[in-house]
Amino acid sequence: MAFGFFKKSEKTEKKESTPAGPHYHNLVVQQVVQETKDAISIVFEQPATKISYKAGQFLTLIATVGGKEVRRAYSLNSSPVTDSDLSVTVKRVEGGLMSNWLPDNVKPGSTVKVMEPMGHFTTEFSKTNKRHLVLFAGGSGITPMMSIIKTTLVEEPESICSLIYANRDIDSIIFKNTFDQLQTKYEGRLHVIHVLDNAPVNWQGHSGLLNHDMLTKILERIPDWGIGSTTYLMCGPEGMMKNVQTLLEARKIPTEKIFKESFVQGTIDKDAKKEPAPVGGSGPRAHEVTVRYDGQEYKFVVEPNRTILETALDNGIDLPYSCQSGLCTACRGKALSGQVKLDEEEGLSQSERAEGFVLTCVGHPMTDDVVIEIG
Structure with missing residues (x-):
């Protein structure tokens, strides 16, 4: 759960007294669009000082649900170059706190607190680019793809997009008319x-699960611009993304040409995580951490069963976060020194891990010299 509780602690040392924290905005809802039976798009008016963002990024929506603060990350379907307002898409999830609260409570004129746009599921656009974007989406995983596609078509006149979009049935296709x-x-x-799991009798397209055989047939139908000029993006259910990644690996597509966004924590084929041996002792123990964020430096002690983010929030330090599952990367920072163990690495690419990036929401210090810089 993305709940944040705030209290002061004598163990926290602040370098300066100037308040720091994520940049928040109170946005007014302009329109609520019913995309499908269980999915809506919430269109926010841009404030007087416009919020800038990149195609593929997300907003963290914050609301009080059942007396507790809840934060959830929702990808922007709007494009910074084609849309004047900000728009996110929310699909109801059985038992989901925010995904059910928003459709039931938000209406035109409502005000919603949001955190500034974040996320690294994006790409640099240029008028001189000439490339082929191959995008794989499933269900609500289409949201960031819509933003990226609209931006690409305008910003890169020589580029093309091929979208493979899987859904349960024809009535569950989000943005069908727009596409x-x-x-x-x-x-x-x-x-x-x-691609539909359950296709109607007169359906002329693909039907069934997006497995290896179907993916192979589909890729044979789309233009082949060569590895050097093709970028692959995926966002959707874990099983679908696993199938896509397996196929791309079999085709020897370089990892730097593949980008993915996860909405749920992975469970398929997870390697057993090995606990690093504690440094300087036989058992787990607390370690001091230094976090540099927004021009300030904080020092606090993290207990063995607590994450860096949890401890910071308990000490009244308003660090950026959203999912608290290691997926959205809103809490991403760079470990300048020390050793940090992550419970979940799904949100980070191989190159990001190699560069020392960590996620504070699932991070535990293993040494006393951990210094993390955020932003």
Whole structure:
């Protein structure tokens, strides 16, 4: 749960007294669009000082649900170059706190507290780029893809997009009409291939699970621009992304050409996590951590059964966070020194891990010299 509790502690040392923390905004809801039976898009008015963001990033929405503060990350479906307002898509999840509270309570004129846009599931756009974006999406995983596709079609006139979009049935396709319009407007540059688990009798497209055989057939149908000019992006259910990644690895696609965004913590084929041996002792013990964020430096002691983020919040330090599961990367920082163990590494790429990036929401210090810089 993304709950944050705040209290002061004598163990916390502040270098300066100036308050620091994530940048928050109170946004007014302009419109609520019913995309499907269980999915809505919330369109926010841009404030007087416009919020800048990159295609593929997300907003963290904050609300009080059942007397507790809840934070959830929702990808922006709007494009910074084609849309004047900000828009996120929310799909109801059985038992989900925020995903059910928002459709039931938010309406035009409502004010919602959000954290500044974050996320690294994005790419640099240039008018001189000439590339092929191959995007794999499942269900609500289409949200960041919509932002990226709209931006690519405008910002890169020589680039094309091929979208493979899997859904349960025809009524659950989010943005179906919008994609139909975009395909007509950008004929030859946007190709959308729908895949339905349960297809109607007159369905002319692909049906069934997006498995290895179906993926192979689909990839044979789309233009081949060569490895050097093709970028692969995926966002959706874990099983779908696992199938896509396995196929791309079999085709020897370099890891730097593959980008993915996870909405849920992975459970398939997880390697057993080995606990690093504690340094300087036979058992787990507390370690001091230094965090540098927004021009300030904080020092606090993290107990063995607590994460760095949990301890910071308990000490009244308002660090950025959202999912608290190691997926959204809102809490990402760079370990400048020391050893940090992560309970979950799904949100970080191999190159990010090699550069020393860590996630404070699932991070535990293993030495006393841990220094983390955020932002």
